[in-house]
Amino acid sequence: MKKILFVASEAVPFIKTGGLADVVGSLPKCFDKQYFDVRVMIPKYLCIKEEWRNQMTYVNHFYMDYLGQSKYVGIMQYVHEGVTFYFIDNEGYFCGDKPYGDWYHDLEKFAFFSKAALSALPVIGWQPDVVHCHDWQTGLIPVHLKDRFHEGEFFRNMKSVITIHNLKFQGVWDVKTIQRFSGLPDYYFTPDKLEAYKDGNMLKGGIVYADAITTVSNTYAEEIKMPFYGEGLDGLMRARAGSLRGIVNGIDYDEFNPETDTYIVQKYNAKNFRKEKAKNKVALQEELGLVRDPGKFMIGIVSRLTDQKGLDLIQCVMDEICSDDLQFVVLGTGDERYENMFRHYDWKYNDRVSANIYYSNPMSHKIYAACDAYLMPSLFEPCGLSQLIALRYGTVPVVRETGGLKDTVEPYNEYEGTGTGFSFANYNAHEMLGSIQYAKYVYYNKKREWNKIIDRGMARDYSWHTSALKYQELYDWLIGY
Secondary structure, three states: OEEEEEEOOOEOOOEOOOHHHHHHHHOHHHOOOOOEEEEEEEEOOOOOOHHHHOOOEEEEEEEEEEOOEEEEEEEEEEEEOOEEEEEEEOHHHHOOOOOOOOHHHHHHHHHHHHHHHHHHHHHHOOOOOEEEEEOHHHOHHHHHHHOHHHHOOOOOOOEEEEEEOOOOOOOEEEHHHHHHHHOOOHHHOOOOOOEEOOEEEHHHHHHHHOOEEEEOOHHHHHHOOOHHHHOOOHHHHHHOHHHEEEOOOOEOOOOOOOOOOOOOOOOOOOOOHHHHHHHHHHHHHHHHOOOOOOOOEEEEEEOOEOHHHOHHHHHHHHHHHOOOOEEEEEEOOEOHHHHHHHHHHHHHOOOOEEEEOOOOHHHHHHHHHHOOEEEEOOOOOOOOOHHHHHHHOOOEEEEEOOHHHHHHOOEOEOOOOEOOEEEEOOOOHHHHHHHHHHHHHHHHHOHHHHHHHHHHHHHOOOEHHHHHHHHHHHHHHHHOO
């Protein structure tokens, strides 16, 4: 039995701020239980809902030397859907009403968590073959495994993997601070190790010292070797190219299933979407006060409203997009200028634009089920989950060819009768507009072709089981049997 420990700062259903939590919470239950024992370790935040906290059981506790003090480390446990979750408890570090606060405190908190996570393993009495770390918050773990922990018999053969979910966030502060928080000797703070551009960098440590590095799509794995996407670490990514692989994320096929989705008015599947799917559109039009018309081309966006998501492109051509043969529905929060931009167009084109500047899980499901097309013109997108959900719901993605979007959406080819969506290559507003107009043209004038695009999209498998097989391969290779 191969033992794998996921260590991360968040995991569904306990705590979630982004896609990282979906990966850490959903992937472990998809491994072959006959050969793999996969467990998860996250902090026990006070902001985890009380109903979850009350169900956790006490495993043990110990005191750990950290920043010259003896700090309490509690270990709690809860089994969810067959997966054992461990929670590292220290109220001084994990209090507060959200998991992340100010940067300085977060760096100290996750440096503590990284050391506590490894120190807890002998106390639990469970010895993983591979520790799978996620993002900068756990970047010090691979370093510790090659340093102080390497001396102990318990840790000697333990391998580490680090997954980069978004290279933009690296855990950077001045060298002195990172050195103090990590407790690592001077030896580690050189440009070929944890120092980058005169600062200390926790993610860089993980990338330098991990036995394997993954990121969340093949294209993103290639892109981050280039300066534009490399966020200052492209040289390191090129140096470690032999240990780097892209494994695309999946989505939870139980949660996102138009056949059983309780949030939508009319359930449907790949066989009957032609007549059933549009009922969701009419229901959403009524709910949002748009013109009621099942035949009207409807585009949706469910997103954080930030520069990364390509919203400046939309801003450039929003008047052209909102021509009278189309409806546009947005759900999300983010930068004030984008929130206000969508509010303005909602006011200007009230009967065909609906800006919902908040976040709601039920509303997101309704939008995926109701829309004909889903727009995602990202500047960069390590993986992206929205386009996978859209494909699952028979909503045709219109995307920019970057990262996971390029890997998961096959552009429509009218001559070969292939493709699952529409895409454009350059980060250019009019190129995006061209793709939207082409999609709209096919929708109105070649309905049979449009439905075949949906058929192909709904037939694709982007469930976690596909990704789990690729991770199993990676672990087998690392452990060496």
